[in-house]
Amino acid sequence: xxxxLVTGNGFGFAVVAPEQGALTKFYPHPHSYVRPDPANPLGxxxxxxxxxxxxxxxxxxxxxxxxxxNDSHVIRMRGATGTATAFMPFALNRPALIISREDTQASxxxxxxxxxxxxxxxxxxGAQLLRFEGIDEPLLLVPLTRSGSSRSPGxxxxxxxWALVPLERVSEAQGAITELNRWRAGLSPQQLLERELAEFExxxxxxxxxxxxxxxRHLWRQSETxxxxxxxxxxxxSGRYGNGLIVAALPDVFSTPWVRDMAWATVxxxxxxxxxxARAALLAYFNARPTGKMRAEVNGADYQISVVRxxxxxAEEPFFTQEGSTNIEFxxxxxxxxxxxxYLRKYDxxxxxxxxxxxxxxxxxxxxxxxxxxxxxxxxxxxxxxxxADTSIWEERQxxxxxxxxxxxxxxxGIREFADVAKRAGDPRxxxxxxxxxxxxxxxxxxxxxxxxxxxxxLEDGVKNDIDGALMPIINFGVVRDPEVVxxxxxxxxxxxxxxxxYRRVRGTYTDPKIFEYWYEQxxxxxxxxxxxxxxxxxxxxxxADAMLARIVDKAAADHNIIPEMYVAVxxxxxxxxxxxxxxxxxxxxxxxxxxxxxxxxxxxxxxxx
Numbered sequence: 181x182x183x184x185l186v187t188g189n190g191f192g193f194a195v196v197a198p199e200q201g202a203l204t205k206f207y208p209h210p211h212s213y214v215r216p217d218p219a220n221p222l223g224x225x226x227x228x229x230x231x232x233x234x235x236x237x238x239x240x241x242x243x244x245x246x247x248x249x250n251d252s253h254v255i256r257m258r259g260a261t262g263t264a265t266a267f268m269p270f271a272l273n274r275p276a277l278i279i280s281r282e283d284t285q286a287s288x289x290x291x292x293x294x295x296x297x298x299x300x301x302x303x304x305x306g307a308q309l310l311r312f313e314g315i316d317e318p319l320l321l322v323p324l325t326r327s328g329s330s331r332s333p334g335x336x337x338x339x340x341x342w343a344l345v346p347l348e349r350v351s352e353a354q355g356a357i358t359e360l361n362r363w364r365a366g367l368s369p370q371q372l373l374e375r376e377l378a379e380f381e382x383x384x385x386x387x388x389x390x391x392x393x394x395x396x397r398h399l400w401r402q403s404e405t406x407x408x409x410x411x412x413x414x415x416x417x418s419g420r421y422g423n424g425l426i427v428a429a430l431p432d433v434f435s436t437p438w439v440r441d442m443a444w445a446t447v448x449x450x451x452x453x454x455x456x457x458a459r460a461a462l463l464a465y466f467n468a469r470p471t472g473k474m475r476a477e478v479n480g481a482d483y484q485i486s487v488v489r490x491x492x493x494x495a496e497e498p499f500f501t502q503e504g505s506t507n508i509e510f511x512x513x514x515x516x517x518x519x520x521x522x523y524l525r526k527y528d529x530x531x532x533x534x535x536x537x538x539x540x541x542x543x544x545x546x547x548x549x550x551x552x553x554x555x556x557x558x559x560x561x562x563x564x565x566x567x568x569a570d571t572s573i574w575e576e577r578q579x580x581x582x583x584x585x586x587x588x589x590x591x592x593x594g595i596r597e598f599a600d601v602a603k604r605a606g607d608p609r610x611x612x613x614x615x616x617x618x619x620x621x622x623x624x625x626x627x628x629x630x631x632x633x634x635x636x637x638x639l640e641d642g643v644k645n646d647i648d649g650a651l652m653p654i655i656n657f658g659v660v661r662d663p664e665v666v667x668x669x670x671x672x673x674x675x676x677x678x679x680x681x682x683y684r685r686v687r688g689t690y691t692d693p694k695i696f697e698y699w700y701e702q703x704x705x706x707x708x709x710x711x712x713x714x715x716x717x718x719x720x721x722x723x724x725a726d727a728m729l730a731r732i733v734d735k736a737a738a739d740h741n742i743i744p745e746m747y748v749a750v751x752x753x754x755x756x757x758x759x760x761x762x763x764x765x766x767x768x769x770x771x772x773x774x775x776x777x778x779x780x781x782x783x784x785x786x787x788x789x790x
Contacts, residue, residue, distance in 0.1 A: 448781075
């Protein structure tokens with residue numbers, strides 16, 4: 181079961197179906213949903229347009245192979261009569277899809293548009309401007325060769341290579357052509373491809389990793405690519421504040437910026453050495469707006485970081501629609517503080533804390549609109565504090581909210597990081613307060629979630645979270661250190677083992693097959709596999725950790741070096757395929773590419789210790 185391939189440049193996405201050797205999607209924005217829909221407040225929002233249903237070429241008839249070129253965002257399709265390539269260039273600051281073919285049959289490109297063509301206007305030098313029913317954005321077509329006549333009719337006849345450039349308005353056409361010509365610099369399509377690949381290699385961070393195999397090295401490089409193309413480069417402007425946001429997965433599922441997935445992706449960028457992208461992501465959290473929509477649900481506290489995710493324009497999306505209600509996920513706030521601490525520890529960037537953001541200097545915003553609302557939503561437990569009931573890491577239904585160990589653990593991690601940030605910022609009062617809060621949270625956590633020698637996923641009793649995949653990162657973060665408690669948690673993880681060979685998130689308790697979570701919670705979840713493998717290394721079970729990672733690397737190598745959200749453990753209509761097939765959202769970014777990179781870096785850190 182092959183995953184689809186995605187190319188993007190931070191301004192849009194294009195999707196290739198390997199089994200068809202054709203492009204099947206072309207989006208003019210780097211997210212699934214542009215903004216909220218005023219007519220449907222609990223809906224997904226206004227969907228990003230898609231221009232194409234199928235964009236194929238002469239060589240794509242018959243058996244076709246498609247893959248990434250040199251672990252990049254360039255996609256090459258090979259057919260019986262030649263090859264074609266597709267990519268979105270990073271040196272252009274607008275969505276632009278470059279397609280080029282080399283085949284022995286001059287049958288040209290064949291386009292099936294996603295919406296009926298409304299108008300087609302000829303511009304100078306063979307360029308054309310298309311308008312479609314139901315799509316606001318015009319589509320500019322610019323030929324990159326002049327190959328004469330073609331047996332294929334339609335707008336893409338007459339050239340073997342094209343630039344497809346979505347515009348916001350018709351009046352941008354001439355300016356876009358000028359930008360395209362400047363970027364092209366007179367180069368042939370093949371030279372443009374070679375330059376793009378060279379520039380991408382120059383962007384890469386030199387890995388400080390001893391890879392176990394060539395397969396692992398390729399997966400590292402392709403994961404680095406996924407992290408880059410998942411980040412929005414659309415500039416902020418009035419009404420749009422999404423620059424730097426990172427989607428949780430690339431099209432077509434969950435191509436939406438989730439707070440926590442983005443935090444894991446950003447920490448991966450930080451530790452790899454991609455400061456510019458990491459800084460953009462950091463600033464995105466503090467510039468996104470409007471946020472603070474759920475004050476009535478968080479004890480009246482105003483806050484900056486979304487309680488769930490964002491629309492593409494940076495507006496807070498405080499719900500996950502598959503749950504059918506609003507959500508509150510307090511762990512998000514701790515994870516952003518973790519990411520802030522990671523950034524400052526890695527880079528000498530003293531100016532970032534004073535950078536102007538939506539709610540003031542970044543440091544002030546972190547203190548007043550992350551730390552303060554987080555602590556305002558804690559409760560007394562014994563002689564300490566725990567975070568209030570929420571939906572936490574696995575996006576429980578709001579009506580089923582509980583006191584989750586993961587949310588309090590991430591508060592501990594986040595406040596621990598913020599104590600150092602406050603010291604760095606020269607704020608001794610906030611530093612001392614953070615240390616006091618940290619001590620209370622640690623005492624509360626120990627009392628609430630470690631009972632009768634067992635680490636539990638929730639304060640409330642219940643089979644679903646008694647053993648929980650989210651306990652693995654809690655231990656890895658150092659929140660729990662007692663060897664016996666750790667050993668017991670690892671042993672009980674066998675209750676979550678599934679037929680595909682890995683581990684699911686929780687023991688699902690839904691009994692109605694019509695409910696999405698009934699099937700979802702039975703599948704193998706790779707984020708849990710990565711975090712359990714890391715814990716295995718920490719407790720000296722490196723051989724088992726290596727085997728778990730090698731299995732994922734091998735499966736990814738057979739699927740274009742793509743890491744999915746899940747593997748099929750229980751085949752069903754929602755998650756079809758054979759046991760072990762990739763399924764769910766894919767390519768997965770924070771919980772896929774990011775989790776893999778962080779796991780390899782953690783392994784490297786452990787093996788390099790004296």
